[in-house]
Amino acid sequence: MSIILQITIPCPLRQCFDYLTDNSETHWQTGLRVLVPFGTRQVVGIILDVITPALDQDLSHLKSIIKPLDTHPVITDELFSLTLWVSHYYHHPIGDCFQAVLPKKIRKGETADLALESVWQVTQITDLDHLGKKQQQIFDTLKQTPAGLSQSEITQQFGQCRSSLLGLEQKGYLLQQQRPKKPKIYPTLSKPLQLNAEQQKVVSAVLEKKSTFSSFLLQGITGSGKTEVYIQLTEKIVAEGKQVLILIPEIGLTGQFVERFRQRLPECIVVLNSSISDGERKQSWLLAKEGVADVVIGTRSAVFSPLNKLGLVIIDEEHDSSYKQQDGLRYHARNVALIRAKNAGIPIILGSATPSLESLHHVQQQRYQLLELNQRATGATLPKVKVIDSAGPQVDSGISSELYHAIHAQLTAGNQVLLFINRRGFAPVLMCHDCGWQATCSHCDARMIVHQRRNVLCCHHCGYIQRLPQQCPKCRANDLNTYGAGTEQIEQTLTRYFPDTPVLRIDRDSTQRMNAFSEIVKEIQQGGAKILVGTQMLAKGHDFHDVTLVGVLDADQGLFSADYRATEALAQLIVQVTGRAGRGDKPGEVFIQTSQPQHAFWQGLIKKGYQYTAQQLLQQRSEMGLPPSGSLCVIRAEDKQESLAMQLLSEVSAILNQYSQQQVMVMGPVPAIMEKKAGRYRAQLLLLSQQRKPIHQLLDHAIDAISTLKLARKVRWSIDIDPLDLL
Numbered sequence: 001m002s003i004i005l006q007i008t009i010p011c012p013l014r015q016c017f018d019y020l021t022d023n024s025e026t027h028w029q030t031g032l033r034v035l036v037p038f039g040t041r042q043v044v045g046i047i048l049d050v051i052t053p054a055l056d057q058d059l060s061h062l063k064s065i066i067k068p069l070d071t072h073p074v075i076t077d078e079l080f081s082l083t084l085w086v087s088h089y090y091h092h093p094i095g096d097c098f099q100a101v102l103p104k105k106i107r108k109g110e111t112a113d114l115a116l117e118s119v120w121q122v123t124q125i126t127d128l129d130h131l132g133k134k135q136q137q138i139f140d141t142l143k144q145t146p147a148g149l150s151q152s153e154i155t156q157q158f159g160q161c162r163s164s165l166l167g168l169e170q171k172g173y174l175l176q177q178q179r180p181k182k183p184k185i186y187p188t189l190s191k192p193l194q195l196n197a198e199q200q201k202v203v204s205a206v207l208e209k210k211s212t213f214s215s216f217l218l219q220g221i222t223g224s225g226k227t228e229v230y231i232q233l234t235e236k237i238v239a240e241g242k243q244v245l246i247l248i249p250e251i252g253l254t255g256q257f258v259e260r261f262r263q264r265l266p267e268c269i270v271v272l273n274s275s276i277s278d279g280e281r282k283q284s285w286l287l288a289k290e291g292v293a294d295v296v297i298g299t300r301s302a303v304f305s306p307l308n309k310l311g312l313v314i315i316d317e318e319h320d321s322s323y324k325q326q327d328g329l330r331y332h333a334r335n336v337a338l339i340r341a342k343n344a345g346i347p348i349i350l351g352s353a354t355p356s357l358e359s360l361h362h363v364q365q366q367r368y369q370l371l372e373l374n375q376r377a378t379g380a381t382l383p384k385v386k387v388i389d390s391a392g393p394q395v396d397s398g399i400s401s402e403l404y405h406a407i408h409a410q411l412t413a414g415n416q417v418l419l420f421i422n423r424r425g426f427a428p429v430l431m432c433h434d435c436g437w438q439a440t441c442s443h444c445d446a447r448m449i450v451h452q453r454r455n456v457l458c459c460h461h462c463g464y465i466q467r468l469p470q471q472c473p474k475c476r477a478n479d480l481n482t483y484g485a486g487t488e489q490i491e492q493t494l495t496r497y498f499p500d501t502p503v504l505r506i507d508r509d510s511t512q513r514m515n516a517f518s519e520i521v522k523e524i525q526q527g528g529a530k531i532l533v534g535t536q537m538l539a540k541g542h543d544f545h546d547v548t549l550v551g552v553l554d555a556d557q558g559l560f561s562a563d564y565r566a567t568e569a570l571a572q573l574i575v576q577v578t579g580r581a582g583r584g585d586k587p588g589e590v591f592i593q594t595s596q597p598q599h600a601f602w603q604g605l606i607k608k609g610y611q612y613t614a615q616q617l618l619q620q621r622s623e624m625g626l627p628p629s630g631s632l633c634v635i636r637a638e639d640k641q642e643s644l645a646m647q648l649l650s651e652v653s654a655i656l657n658q659y660s661q662q663q664v665m666v667m668g669p670v671p672a673i674m675e676k677k678a679g680r681y682r683a684q685l686l687l688l689s690q691q692r693k694p695i696h697q698l699l700d701h702a703i704d705a706i707s708t709l710k711l712a713r714k715v716r717w718s719i720d721i722d723p724l725d726l727l
């Protein structure tokens, strides 16, 4: 008898598909992968449901599956229902959600079996025969590692030695076993630190709730020992046979953080970030699924790791915007992690020196418990902060004289200096002095950025590159000037002023090469007078002991942005970079250059601190009904033809207004602030509500009507729930 399999297919359609099978040998169940015909292709789908058809049901129109790919579900029950939740909450096609959740090799239909390897161990034999020299060496080495060594580890040490090993096995001295292949790491283990009273309180508070869903916001200033708290909690939870999921932001160097965990937990830690291969990702994913991995440390998408014994979730730098995916399935990993913790009935810790307004709001609403670390764990003091008027005296490239003298003094004392400017390249503007022509991108409503070293103009929005012109393309004058400064120019200027001091530039251009970032970091950590010039990349989490001065060169960008979240981001950034100064035993100083030194924002942030500024911002958001008080959704559209995006969104807006109750305000459509990007014209429609639910109900009602619009099949469009940027 035939049965019907309801299958989700990797495609942008908001539906699943029914297929038939006569195969009665397979135990059909949800979560199995099957190969099915789809149009002219064969694709890998996942079973959502198994249905026995009614006796008189006409099945003639259904296609049959080609074959099953699994005998057991590839996805755990918990992850399966999480994926359904994600699809529903983010109003995103289910097939696409499974694509986001599964590692590529699994998606493409490869086997879901753990890769195994031979591991050799000594047996309990006491009296040995005389052994050959090599056999004796191997035997002695293995005797010191009772857990055994893998074939490849032994080969690495002793060269080709398979016959020696087999010989030892034959004599009964060694035992060979097949075990899951784990990542190979040999850290030197280090001892736990004695927690201070504040840290101890945090650990106890979390452990007290270890078997219930509870959300903690751990607000701890940089250097207050949050990571140490994470490590000790992880040790405790792992010791109970449970797994821990740790999310970290997308930063070039996750190395330091991971290394500290590895030095303390000899258990199996797998790391999931953008630098691992597809093969490693699959194996790590399976190690997590089979319960071999005790700890998963990873960036955003690691929130979808299959973990059946999950006991604790930790999100470090919880305010970081990289937790939000900005295309495709636009999920927020913090949000998904909270749902996971809730489903699993376990605690979740959100850690940051500068918590997001969302999380602070939840603390006010008593949904999260606030835990604080207010002392630097090493006893180092926080740096002094000074605001400098950028219109005052300057040396060059926008560096004020006051900052210059401070840099000079710190370098003379053998210290390191970190200058922060959130713009890569040489200069943001190239302009003709005669006719006023400016270099703009022909694909975007944006200026081209001057990259002098590569001798090009480059658009940072679409990547379009042009040779740097010597003459004005409009009036042929030879009078082209640059305005403003980026990292490349600051690097050049400082090299000129301090020819004997190494200047290291850290931005996306200088760290593109594999390992470039960690090489630069190593160089910084060697100490000695150095100047570091970098973008955002440098603001995050790195512990540079010799940095005593931090300069922020262009703090104004965030003050005058059209984005409602810009001031929150600026406050977080300033506090984070401030945390980079004086982490060692030397005190630090911070200089912020701004055209608005008297602005209330600076006065508040510097005199009263992040907490005060955050409360001010929360108050403003609440008055405007914006998140985290209200709830937002953006529907975006883009097309090469100028009017189509706006036209589609007008139609969408009409549909929404048919269904809309008064609780949801539908605003727009309006063209995006940068309307043209990468050759496409963009527009957006905003949904705002005082509660979360009405927006979701409205979308649930309207989505079918929207999807069937003729233009909706032609124009690219997307739904962004809880969007981070509205630009």
Ligand code: ADP
Pocket (backbone or CB within 6 Å): 193, 194, 195, 196, 199, 220, 221, 222, 223, 224, 225, 226, 227, 228, 229, 377, 378
């Ligand atoms: P955070 O993650 O909050 O920035 P870390 O955990 O990195 O802080 O701690 C900052 C520094 O303080 C590190 O060098 C760490 O080894 C040290 N540290 C943390 N906790 C303690 C402690 N209880 N005793 C002594 N040193 C500590």
Ligand code: ZN
Pocket (backbone or CB within 6 Å): 432, 433, 434, 435, 436, 437, 472, 473, 474, 475, 476, 477
């Ligand atoms: Zn000109």
Ligand code: ZN
Pocket (backbone or CB within 6 Å): 441, 442, 443, 444, 446, 459, 460, 461, 462, 463, 464, 678
């Ligand atoms: Zn462009």
